[in-house]
Amino acid sequence: MWFAAASTSNTFQTLFAAVQQEIVLNVHERTHGLYSCRKALYAASLAATLCVVASAPANATREGSKSGESPPVVVVDSPHDLEKTVTNVVRAAKGANLRYVGRRFVDEGLVAQGEEDRHRVTVLVCDSALLADSLALNKRLGTFLPCHINVVEHAGAVKVITLNPDVLKKAFFADDPELHDVFRSLSDLYAGILEEVTL
C-alpha cells in the first residue's frame, strides 16, 4: 500500500514509485470533478499534496483506471501560482542536468499569437543522451519523448503534470524489456522534478 510506504520512507522517489503502482481513490474528496488522492506527504517541508487526477466515474472503485492500472499521468498540486511554478519547473529541470528547450502554451501555434490560453503551459526539457539512447533502442519512443512537463491552472488550483513512465511502459512497450532502464530513468527524472517544484 503506497500510503504505508509514504509514512515510512524519506524519499519522494519511493512515494512516487509506489503511487505509480497503486492508486487509491478517495471518494470523499471529490473536487471539481476530480478525485484527489489527498495524502499528506512524508515531511512537512514538502507542502504539496500528491494527487492523481482521475475524473470521477459513476462506479468509482479502488482502481485508478478502468483497466485496474494506474493513470498514465502523475499530478501534483503546486503551492505556488502558475508563473512561480513554471519557474520552479525550469529550475528543477536544469538542476537535474536537463537541457531546457523552452516553454509553450498548449495551444500555441494553433490560435492567434497573444490569444493563447495562458493557464496551460508546457515546459520542454531534454536529456540528449537519454533521448538518443532511447531512439536507438526503439524509435516509437519518440511518441512520448522528449520530456515535457505541464503546468496547468484549473479550477483555482495549479497542478504540475507529468507522464507516468511506469504505466506507459506497461501499456505501450510491454514487449520490449530493453526499455526498462529508459523508463526507470524517466521515472526518476520526473520524480525529482516534482519534488523540487513543490518545495
Next chain:
Amino acid sequence: MRRLLSTLLFVLASSAWGETFIEARVDDAFPEAMLRLQSAIRSHGYSIARIQKVDKGLGRFGYDIAPYRIVFFGHTGLVHGRAAHHPELAPFLPLRITVYEESADSSALVAMNPEVLGQLFASTELDPILSDWASDVRAIVNAAASDTD
C-alpha cells in the same frame, strides 16, 4: 509518376491493450513522407502547431541519427473544447505524429493510440474525446500513407 506506397501496415502493435500504436510505413523518402503527412493533417481540418526536429537537435550535441521529426497538430476545438476541462489530458496536447526515415526510400509514421489512454484513465468522460482523437489520427496516418498522387 505516381509514387508508390506500399503501406502496408496498420501494425497492430499488439498487446493486452489492443492496438497500441497507429502506424504506417510509407515507400517514400523522408522529405516526401513529411510533405504527405503535413498535407494529410491540413486536409483533415487541423493546423500544424510546430515540428520538432529531433535529429537536428540531437545533432547539435554530437548524436548522429537519421531524420526524425515530431509533428504537433491540433485546432481550436481540440485544445479549447472538451479537453480543456480535463487537465490530465494536457501532456497529450497538441496531438502528435512521429516521422522517421527507415531507409533512403522508406519512412515510418507512428502515433500513440489515444484509445489506450482511455483504458488507463478512470473517467468514462474521456473515452469519447480519446476515441475522436484516435479516429482522426488514424485517418491522417492512413491518408498520408495512401497513394493519392
